[in-house]
Every structure is written in structure tokens, then in C-alpha cells.
Amino acid sequence: MTTHADQTTPFVPRFDAPESQGRKLAIICSKGNLDMAYPGLILANAALGEGVETHLFFTFWGFDMINKKTSGDLKFTMLGNTATHLPQGLGGIPGMTHLATSQMKKAIAELDVPEVPEFLDQIVGSGGHLWACRMSADMQHLTEGDLRDDVEGIISASDFIELTEGAQLLFI
Amino acid sequence: MPTTTIAGHAVEVNDEGFLTRPDQWSDDLGTELARLIGIELTADHWKLVHFLRDDFAHQGETATLRRVSTQTGTPIKSLFDLFPGKPAKKMAYVAGLPKPKGCV
Numbered sequence: 001m002t003t004h005a006d007q008t009t010p011f012v013p014r015f016d017a018p019e020s021q022g023r024k025l026a027i028i029c030s031k032g033n034l035d036m037a038y039p040g041l042i043l044a045n046a047a048l049g050e051g052v053e054t055h056l057f058f059t060f061w062g063f064d065m066i067n068k069k070t071s072g073d074l075k076f077t078m079l080g081n082t083a084t085h086l087p088q089g090l091g092g093i094p095g096m097t098h099l100a101t102s103q104m105k106k107a108i109a110e111l112d113v114p115e116v117p118e119f120l121d122q123i124v125g126s127g128g129h130l131w132a133c134r135m136s137a138d139m140q141h142l143t144e145g146d147l148r149d150d151v152e153g154i155i156s157a158s159d160f161i162e163l164t165e166g167a168q169l170l171f172i
Numbered sequence: 173m174p175t176t177t178i179a180g181h182a183v184e185v186n187d188e189g190f191l192t193r194p195d196q197w198s199d200d201l202g203t204e205l206a207r208l209i210g211i212e213l214t215a216d217h218w219k220l221v222h223f224l225r226d227d228f229a230h231q232g233e234t235a236t237l238r239r240v241s242t243q244t245g246t247p248i249k250s251l252f253d254l255f256p257g258k259p260a261k262k263m264a265y266v267a268g269l270p271k272p273k274g275c276v
Contacts, residue, residue, distance in 0.1 A: 011176035012208045013189040013265055015258050042275055049237055051257035112239060113276045122238065125248035 016051075024053045024167035026160070031172060032064030034074040034104055034116075035081075040172045041119045048126035055167065056123070057160045058151075059133035062172075063140060066132060066148050071117045076104045117148075124150045131155050131163075179204035190265055194228065197268030206266045213266070217254055220244060224267040234264045236274040 025047045029040040040056060047054045064070040078084045078091030078100050090096060105115070114122060124130065132147055132154045144154060155163075173184045173192055179201060184192045191197060191205075202221055206213045213221070223244050227235045237260040241248050255262040261271045 010178045010208060011174065011185055011189045013261070015209055015262055015265075045276060049258065049260050111276070112242075114238070119276075122241075122248050126237075126252060127249075 020051070022053075023051075024055070024164060026055045026057065026164035026167040026169045028057045028059060028169070028171045029062035029065055030060045032061030032070070032074060034076040034101060036172065037062075037065050037074050037116050038108070038113075040170070041116070041123065042113075043170065044123050044128055045119070045126065048123065048128050053167075054123075054127075055129045055131060055160075055164050057131045057133060057164075059136050059157075063132065063136050063142065065116055066120070066130060066151055067142065067146055068148060069146070071120070071148065072115060074116055075101045077101075120148065120150070131160055133157065133160075178208070186270075188271075190270055191268040192270075194225075194268055197225075201268065202266050205268065209262055209265065211255065211262070211266065214254075216250075217266070220246065220251070220254065220263055221267045224263055224269060228267070228269050233274075234267075234269045234272040236260060236272045236276060238276050239274070 025044070027040045027044055029037070031037065044054050044056055058066050064074060075097055077097040078086060079088065079097070081091075082088075084091075084100075091100075108115075113119070120130065130148065130151045132144075132151050134154050134156045137143065137154045144151065147154075173186065175182050176185050176189070177183075181196070181201060183196045183201070186192050203213055206217065211217065220240060223240065224235055227239070227243065235243065237248065237251060240246065240260075240263065241251060251259045251263075255266075264271045
């Protein structure tokens with residue numbers, strides 16, 4: 001048994017240890033499927049809760065996560081996803097994507113994990129930064145008005161690399 | 173389990189310094205735990221700390237930041253203002269509870 005009782009300084013968690021200060025995380029969100037939206041959101045949220053400066057860069061299909069028209073309507077499909085361990089033919093039946101999406105949303109809600117738009121609200125509320133990819137915006141003919149108001153800007157890949165200097169990076 | 177003395181009370185803590193016995197906690201101890209991590213508790217802090225205590229008593233686990241926010245109606249941003257840096261862990265520490273296990 002270790003005893004700290006005889007020490008004059010109480011044993012306290014090192015929440016603000018200097019070695020953990022200044023950590024940065026950059027997450028590139030490139031997918032627009034419901035199931036592939038969550039890993040980035042969960043990790044961003046976790047990093048923010050640990051005091052890590054966090055930037056999310058939405059590119060290609062990841063734009064669906066921040067496009068006001070699609071953000072709340074991402075889908076999950078069994079097609080091409082062998083991890084469902086069901087015959088692939090089932091995924092092509094009309095209505096199956098809708099069904100799979102509803103099931104997944106229900107499972108996520110049961111864990112009290114928010115839907116994508118609300119999750120992004122939480123991330124921004126926690127101090128996270130959202131950025132949109134210039135090339136994706138141009139390809140999809142979208143402007144800032146089409147995106148969530150809290151997207152801080154439509155920026156080039158170089159700009160993103162510059163502003164996340166020294167950050168750890170995740171590509172999803 | 174290691175023990176440490178906080179505000180004259182010998183309390184059991186884990187290897188990170190979180191209290192391991194919720195029954196060893198009191199409001200006075202909470203005030204001191206907060207002071208040790210650089211927080212002076214206001215009425216807004218207490219509302220959250222008492223929510224965490226009650227919720228733990230009923231759920232058997234520490235509320236995540238999201239649960240604290242939705243159940244108390246406190247915006248996430250305010251939680252970060254009140255317990256800067258690592259709000260979920262700091263709140264749990266002040267409330268004498270284990271750090272939350274949930275991911276969100």
C-alpha cells in the first residue's frame with residue numbers, strides 16, 4: 001500500500017501538465033456515409049474534452065456532413081460493406097438502405113450519441129474548428145451559404161496544412 | 173489503494189489521484205479538490221457537481237460531458253468555461269467520482 005498521507009502536498013491528478021499543453025489534432029473527413037461520419041466526430045469530441053486544439057477539414061464526400069441540405073440526412077448502406085456479414089444481394093433490395101440507416105440511427109441514439117448536425121454543434125461548442133475544402137466546394141458548386149454557419153472558411157489544402165502545423169493528423 | 177490527505181481527511185485515491193470511495197466525499201472536500209486544481213467553486217459549479225453526485229448514485233457511473241449538458245440544460249461551452257481544458261475529468265474529480273467511461 002502506498003501512502004501519501006504523510007506528505008504535505010496532496011496527491012492530485014495532473015490535468016494541466018505542461019507536457020500535454022499545445023497538442024493539436026487535425027482530422028480530414030472525406031466520407032459522406034453515416035457510418036463513416038461518426039469516427040471523426042467521436043475522436044474530435046474526445047480530443048476537445050482532453051484540451052487538444054482540434055481542426056476538422058471536410059473534403060469530397062465529407063462535404064455532406066457540413067452541407068445544410070444533407071448534414072441531417074446521411075445514409076448507411078449494406079452495399080459493398082462486407083462487415084454486415086449479410087448476403088450482398090440483400091443490400092440492393094429497394095428500401096434496404098433506408099432500413100439500414102434507420103437501424104443505425106436508432107442504435108446510435110440509444111447510446112445517447114447525437115445526430116451529425118447536433119454532434120457538430122457540440123464540437124463547435126467545445127472549441128473545435130470546422131473548415132471546408134476549396135476544391136470540393138468548386139466541384140459541387142457550393143458556397144459558404146450552403147454550409148453550416150459555423151464553418152470558419154472554405155480554404156485550400158495548402159491553407160489547411162499551414163494552419164495545422166505541428167498537429168497530429170487523421171484521414172477518415 | 174494509495175491514500176492522500178486532503179483538507180485534513182485521509183482519502184483513498186487511484187494511481188491518477190481520483191477518489192475511489194464516493195462515500196469519503198463531502199461538500200467541504202469538493203471545495204478543496206477544486207481549489208487543488210485551480211478552480212474556485214461558484215453556484216454554477218455546484219449545480220453541476222451535485223448533478224454528477226446524484227446521477228452517479230442512480231446510474232452507477234459518472235455522467236459524460238454530453239449527459240451533463242443535456243440533463244442539466246447547460247451549454248457545452250459553459251462547461252468548458254467552468255472547468256477549463258478537461259471539463260469531464262475535472263468535474264468528476266471535484267465530485268469525488270471516477271472519470272467518465274463513455275466515449276461521448
